[in-house]
Every structure is written in C-alpha cells, then in structure tokens.
Amino acid sequence: MAQFLSTYFLVLISAQLVKSSGVFELKVHSFTTSNSSVCKHNRDCDVFFHVCLSYTQDVISYRLGCSNGTGVSVTFSTGQSFISTCAPISVPFNLRQQGTVSVIIQAWDAESSNEQPTENLNNIGHFATKINLTNSQKWSQHVHLGEQSELRLSYRVVCNKFYYGDDCLSFCRSRDDVFGHFTCDNAGNIICLPGWKGEECKEAICSSGCREEHGYCEAPGQCKCFEGWQGPHCDECRRYPACVHGTCEHPWQCNCEEGWGGLFCDMDLNV
Numbered sequence: 366m367a368q369f370l371s372t373y374f375l376v377l378i379s380a381q382l383v384k385s386s387g388v389f390e391l392k393v394h395s396f397t398t399s400n401s402s403v404c405k406h407n408r409d410c411d412v413f414f415h416v417c418l419s420y421t422q423d424v425i426s427y428r429l430g431c432s433n434g435t436g437v438s439v440t441f442s443t444g445q446s447f448i449s450t451c452a453p454i455s456v457p458f459n460l461r462q463q464g465t466v467s468v469i470i471q472a473w474d475a476e477s478s479n480e481q482p483t484e485n486l487n488n489i490g491h492f493a494t495k496i497n498l499t500n501s502q503k504w505s506q507h508v509h510l511g512e513q514s515e516l517r518l519s520y521r522v523v524c525n526k527f528y529y530g531d532d533c534l535s536f537c538r539s540r541d542d543v544f545g546h547f548t549c550d551n552a553g554n555i556i557c558l559p560g561w562k563g564e565e566c567k568e569a570i571c572s573s574g575c576r577e578e579h580g581y582c583e584a585p586g587q588c589k590c591f592e593g594w595q596g597p598h599c600d601e602c603r604r605y606p607a608c609v610h611g612t613c614e615h616p617w618q619c620n621c622e623e624g625w626g627g628l629f630c631d632m633d634l635n636v
Contacts, residue, residue, distance in 0.1 A: 387500065387533030389468075390453040391416055391520045396472060398489055398514035412474045412489070416454050418498075419467040457525075458498070465495045470509070470516065490514040498522050499531050529553025543567075560585025574598045593617060605629070 393414055472490030492509040504519040524533035529552055537549035546558040547566040557566035571577060575588035580599030582588060590599035593616025604611060608619035611630035621630035 386528045386536075387458055387498075387522055387524050389416075389418060389456040389458055389498065389520065389522055391456070391468075391470070391518055392453045392504070394517040394519065396490070396514065396516050398472075398511075412472060414454065415471045415473065416456055417469040417471075418456055418458055419469060466498050467493060467495055468520075469493045470518075472514065472516070490516060492516050496520065500524050500533055572598075576600045 396412070396414075470490075470492040471488060472492075474487045474489050490511050490513075492511060494507070494509065496505075500522050502521065502523065504521050506519045507517075509516045509518070522533070524530070527536055527538040527549075529535040529537060529549070535553040537553040537555060539548040540546070541558060545555075545565045545567055546561040547555045548558065550556055555564075555566060557563070560570050562568045562570055569582045569585050569587065571580065571582035572586050572588045574597075575582065576594075576599045579594040580588050580590045588597065588599055590596070593603050595601045595603055602613040602616045602618070604613045605617045605619035607629045609629050609631040610622045610625040611619035612622065613620060619628070619630055621627070624633065624635050626632045626634050
C-alpha cells in the first residue's frame, strides 16, 4: 500500500511540474508523537510525510491526491521521535490567486514484518494551517501541535526557472533570435541586448548618423537606404537617371546648374 501511494504521489507531482510556475518547499526538522500505536511491532518502522496545498476555505478539508499541489517526503526508519536532515519536500503549484492557501501535512507510519510482508499504513499525525504563498528566499519557521504529536518545520516559496514576481506568474526567458534579443533581470524584466530596442527587442539600432527616415537596418550597425537615397548615412538623394549637370533635393529630381537646361540638364545655354 505504501509503495502504491508513493507511486501515485510521484505521478501527480510529475504532472504538476509540467504546468507549475513555482515550488512550495517544506522542511521537516523534528517530529515527536506519543501515539502508542506507532511502531508497535518495534521493527521496520517507516515514517513519511504527505503535504497538500488547497485553495479551499476549510483548512481541515483534505482529499487524497490533492489537485492544487502535492508532495511526499522520503521514508525515515525511526521510532516515536526523530530529527530530520533530509532535503525539503517540494510541492509544484500554479498560483491562481494571491493570498492565503491551506497547507495540510499528514504523517504516516508503515509497518511490516517477516510474518506479514504486506505493509499497513497508519496515520500518526495531521496538521493543518493557512499561509500566504509569496515568493521569498527566506525560510519561515513554524511549530504545529497535534493531539498526540508535535511537528517543527520551515517553509518558503520559490519560483521555477524563467518565472518571476510575488506570484511566480511573470515569465521571462532570455533569447537571441528572430523573436527577440534580450536577457532578463532579477525581477523578470526584459533587458535588450546591445544593438537592439523595442518592447520585445526586435528592432535593430542602426549605425550612428543613419537617417532612419531614409534608411533602415536588419542588424545592429547597418544603414541600408530606401529607394531614391544613397550614401553612408542615406542622406544623399539620387538624381533623375541620365541627369548630367543637375542636382536634387529629393529623389529623382534634376535641377539644372546655372548655364544648363533641358530634361537632363545637358543643353549648354551659353552656346
């Protein structure tokens, strides 16, 4: 039975990891119980903890396979009291609303013997409280007292990779491709790479002096001219084709210099 539950919890956690934006981490520091039914055979006594996050208003409500987030610890071989040094229990979640959620922690003991190879699960502790799910690197310390047990723990909320904000719902992932050229700061804000600008850093910054009304760039440092303009900075107009002794102020003009006339400014008026 214990093996079935562990497998069941692992399947749930794997499914949650796909869609989760944050992780609720809980450390069990110590657990003490006066329950006489714990480890009554005094051999092969294993204890593990199941943690559930729930958005229900009733903090006592609990159903196996909590859909809002669930996690299970490793199994400890122990007696009626122990101090834990194991890694935190991780509960993936998607915070759908800021504020308070219910945390339900259940302690289980699984006993087996050579005469009875099947395992029996006994609930030896039930703790429920409400917390504020807010992203923080600091651990909050708590002591929970049950009818026959005491649980000392700490918890924190951390965002998954690429997620930011108090609610872990702001997504930012550095990239340098056609969809954007940027990195992310510690708050998840987009920071354009050198040579790029715009809301998603898709616009290249042209070379210094480039007349952007007459030219453009596809990569940083370029200055490609629109039709009718030329020069390193795209600030020189192109004359009408075949214009000989003329100038232009706008593309395709042929304004004759003094002493010249005709469509192409090729007629000497002094002759």
